[in-house]
Amino acid sequence: MPAYDKVKIARKVSRPTALDYINHIFDDFMELHGDRGFRDDSAIVGGIAMLGDIPVTVTGVQKGKTMEENIKRNFGQPHPEGYRKALRLMKQAEKFHRPIINFINTSGAYPGVGAEERGQGEAIARNLMEMIDLKVPTISIVIGEGGSGGALALAVTDRVWMLENSVYAVLSPEGFASILWKDAKRAKEAADVMKITAEDLFELGVVEKVIKEVDGGAQNDFGFTANLIKSKLETELAELMAKDIDTLLSERYSRFRSFGEFKE
Amino acid sequence: MKLLNNIKSGIDKITVDNLKGKVTAIKDAIPTPEKKEKKEKPKKAEKSADKDNKEEIPDGFIKCPSCSAVIDKKDLGALKICPKCAKLFRMNAKDRVKAIADKGSFDEFDINMESVNPLNFPDYEVKIKSLQEKTGLKDAVKTGRCTIGGRPCVLGVMDSGFMMGSLGSVVGEKLTRAFEYATENKLPVIIFTCSGGARMQEGIVSLMQMAKVSAAAAKHSDAGLLYVTVLTDPTTGGVTASYAMLGDIILSEPKTLIGFAGRRVIEGTIKQKLPDDFQTSEFLLEHGFIDAIVDRENLPDVLANILKLHNVEKAGEA
Numbered sequence A: 001m002p003a004y005d006k007v008k009i010a011r012k013v014s015r016p017t018a019l020d021y022i023n024h025i026f027d028d029f030m031e032l033h034g035d036r037g038f039r040d041d042s043a044i045v046g047g048i049a050m051l052g053d054i055p056v057t058v059t060g061v062q063k064g065k066t067m068e069e070n071i072k073r074n075f076g077q078p079h080p081e082g083y084r085k086a087l088r089l090m091k092q093a094e095k096f097h098r099p100i101i102n103f104i105n106t107s108g109a110y111p112g113v114g115a116e117e118r119g120q121g122e123a124i125a126r127n128l129m130e131m132i133d134l135k136v137p138t139i140s141i142v143i144g145e146g147g148s149g150g151a152l153a154l155a156v157t158d159r160v161w162m163l164e165n166s167v168y169a170v171l172s173p174e175g176f177a178s179i180l181w182k183d184a185k186r187a188k189e190a191a192d193v194m195k196i197t198a199e200d201l202f203e204l205g206v207v208e209k210v211i212k213e214v215d216g217g218a219q220n221d222f223g224f225t226a227n228l229i230k231s232k233l234e235t236e237l238a239e240l241m242a243k244d245i246d247t248l249l250s251e252r253y254s255r256f257r258s259f260g261e262f263k264e
Numbered sequence B: 001m002k003l004l005n006n007i008k009s010g011i012d013k014i015t016v017d018n019l020k021g022k023v024t025a026i027k028d029a030i031p032t033p034e035k036k037e038k039k040e041k042p043k044k045a046e047k048s049a050d051k052d053n054k055e056e057i058p059d060g061f062i063k064c065p066s067c068s069a070v071i072d073k074k075d076l077g078a079l080k081i082c083p084k085c086a087k088l089f090r091m092n093a094k095d096r097v098k099a100i101a102d103k104g105s106f107d108e109f110d111i112n113m114e115s116v117n118p119l120n121f122p123d124y125e126v127k128i129k130s131l132q133e134k135t136g137l138k139d140a141v142k143t144g145r146c147t148i149g150g151r152p153c154v155l156g157v158m159d160s161g162f163m164m165g166s167l168g169s170v171v172g173e174k175l176t177r178a179f180e181y182a183t184e185n186k187l188p189v190i191i192f193t194c195s196g197g198a199r200m201q202e203g204i205v206s207l208m209q210m211a212k213v214s215a216a217a218a219k220h221s222d223a224g225l226l227y228v229t230v231l232t233d234p235t236t237g238g239v240t241a242s243y244a245m246l247g248d249i250i251l252s253e254p255k256t257l258i259g260f261a262g263r264r265v266i267e268g269t270i271k272q273k274l275p276d277d278f279q280t281s282e283f284l285l286e287h288g289f290i291d292a293i294v295d296r297e298n299l300p301d302v303l304a305n306i307l308k309l310h311n312v313e314k315a316g317e318a
């Protein structure tokens, strides 16, 4: 399938959202609100839940399925206080020794006046720096769009997984084509050279697992993908929780340390 | 069904509008050689006017974008400041190192490191090579060990003359190694940032450099060591959203562009013009995101004082 077709599936309004997965995979989810500084950003959800008999902290970037809900969720484009809420919940998880699972689905961090005034750059940067040191197992899953720094801000984790029809990129293919070829209409071609599909990113070592979806996308059989995620999470968390913290942290550092190609 | 279609088109519209803005902004932030060529070849109708303009500015002179005075480049001096209106021109990494490090103290790291083409992006090598020839740089950052006011530190200086200081593998690796060296040798790190953001041609590998450098900065911080950033014009995108904003102390020069999203992306999203002072260092100071704005000529003394205040002993006295 051409990469751009996956972009279209990843952006589908009918695509299952973070809360769809959270409600299906976990029991007793209790949503917790607010960054304790400015306000509650509805573009990011988070809270505590049970995965089988393990308490975990979950966060996710939440898109809406109706126009009304999308306005409330700001189309899944978080403000700085959203990232700060996620960080607050992750630090809370560390305190209570809970593993962390993040569901990522954003076209990017919101480009707006308030977002800049309240330090969008600082909020993302802080998450990158803090997440590398969290003393609990962490897993992130790109379930739709993984848009640039706004996605990375929840993806500095021990494991990064992607659904088969999700994408993860430094910029949208449209933006990329415009910058490099001055022609947004060449987005299809851009999607091919950018290496943004789960399969390409698996080959590049950017993600550890690609999770299958049924033909046409996860919306056609939500239970199939959600159950798959659940069983993979149970297996992986058991493995990560068995590691001592120093090993876990040094492996996490090496994971991100290894990215980059150069000669000298 | 109709409702669903309405919703879809609503969403499409917003996405496309966002993108249009994003695209323009990034276009502006990354002057590729092609773009420069285009600028030098104005449309026929503008040609005569442009020619007149060119004739007004002889070789070796430059028109100040702030006060419009035509200035002998030599009069900008080593610190590249307009003698008429004090506008700060952008400094390249070499001049910056000269202005900040004690004379002869800069011992540069990784001088031969260069880019490869991780995504096999068409013509990336060609672009790198031509920029290397043009700028004399291998990539967009210089790192090394030096003293400032006699006190040792690791210094990193980005250069906007090389692909707009974009954050590719070489920039990420050199800065990461600089942090690791500093952690090992218990030295402070000072980074002068200046960047349009991610290196598009390296795609996701560029994005990962944000996490890589931030991870190295975290280790350095965990060791109780000092990290100072000096944000210079422009500091935007992925660099703002990673190591630029992670200093224990964050300084900036006056009237510096600092932001995450590009001005035009934001204007495209909110459908409004932004005020002139939006995303300036003064704006960030007011909103609590930088510690101080420091005049260019005072930076060496201010940095030396910060090192002193953190008990960084003078070299040879430790």
Ligand SMILES: [Zn+2]
Pocket (backbone or CB within 6 Å): B064, B065, B066, B067, B068, B069, B082, B083, B084, B085, B086, B087
């Ligand atoms: Zn001037």
